[in-house]
Amino acid sequence: MINLDSRRAISGDSIKHIDNSLPESAYNFLNGYAIALEGWRRGLNLTMKISYEWSAKARNLRFTLSDGKGTSYDFNSAAPSKMTREARQICQKKEATKKVFEEKGVPQAEGTFFDPDTPYSEMIAYAEKIGYPVVVKPNDSFGGKGITTNIQNEQKLIEALDEVKKYLKETTKIIIEKSYTGHDFRIYVIENEVIASAQRVPANVTGDGIHTIKELIDQKNKIRVNSKGPSNRKKILVDEELKTTLVEKNLTLDTVLPEGELLFLKKKANVSSGGESIDVTDELDEKYKKIAIQAVQAIEGLHMGAVDLLIDEEKGTAIVLEINTKPGLDIQMYPTFGKAADIPTKIIDYLFPETVNYNKVSSRRMYFDFESILEMTYKRSIFKSVEVPKIPSNIVLKKFVIRLPKDKQDSFMSNVQRTAHRYRISGSIRKLSDRLILVMGGNKKKMESMLEFIHESLAKYKDTSITEMVRTLPVRQGFDVIDETKNR
16 A cells, blocks of 8 residues: 655655644653643643653653643543553553453454463464464563564574563563564554554665665664654664564675665564654555554543554455554654644544634744753652643734843843743843844733833833844743853
8 A cells, every 4th residue: 555665755744833842851751742732722721740650660741631620631641541540451461452352353463372481382382373473572562672573483483482581570471473464553543533544664774776784774864863753863773683684684784785675674663763654644444444443442441542553455454463552642743754643632632622722823832841840840859740830812922133232231131031920921032242132922912011111121221222023933931031142
């Protein structure tokens, strides 16, 4: 269905109202941040915290959105409390998911589970029973860790079992499944609707008849690190999986590929390990979308999630690999190729339907101060959580270039900051060598009062001027004074 060569002509899209309001500090929290931002912009109450969670060995964003009228949801990254605890637990354990799918008739891979101390001979016998090739993975894996696909014989199975044990917890079981052919798809579902669909393609390079595979990887990595989206920024690593793939293809890192030859460097199609995502929301056959919807509806209390499908288009079949309750939304918000999917907006539409018709033009002119939340709840741990000030209504943006005597600049800037706080005006005043740059965003009426104060203040001095410029980018909530002359 998808011709990768033709898709390369369609550069990846992004969601402008998120992308232009995404501080660098929020990049690694994109999933939750984008949802929180959308809810906050609709006037919902937002309380947020960032903490280190030892179970995941990573920082995690948790927040609460409420309408003040009785509807409230807690979020663990992209997972809202609309999903019941039981539903999330089923999705986290592949054994439990497999049991539910079997009961509800959801198509899935044939396979079974083994305790970690099961003799290899028993697992080998099972693999021979269902027939090679097979797949080995841990029961609670994520991000492709510990998974080995396309295992063709007993020796490769033993190697895969040795590998998977590196990722096992005490209670983790080993899964051996029949290997199926097809392409990897990530489909996000809310209730009975497919919100976004993307094909995931393994890390790859295309030959030019000049450069070695290693040089092509380096060239691509230089592009990836400057890409939009956290997963897209991850480099293609020359790891054991990549080296093994080259050996199987009788290639080395020094091989020069013929011009136009496409080489897949890995078997797993994880974007975070160098893969690519292709939006196929409009092209994906309805029968595959129905399977994804069936998978979500099979788990009581789930309501939404990202379904991973393996689709064999030649045979017209598909199996469900897993459902992610805390998926990386960025592969569909920042696809490598194709149209971006605004999943955060769809999630808030679903959870708070009364906010659908909010004033997008006004609200998207501002974003909240994520850096301060990170500082107060994580870096310095001053507060357990932070209640984010509500977004103003009827926001307008203004930008001015101001000139006045140097000996008056510091006091003027301080007065502007104090007045901005009083009127709840956000933005900044920046001191350059020969001028001040004033950027403001806030309620229209309060902005008028703020501008009246500024003009009155400038009228007190000689040799002053104020010139209005165009401001289109949103401003961060809060007001900063920045002296760039001190950095010279």
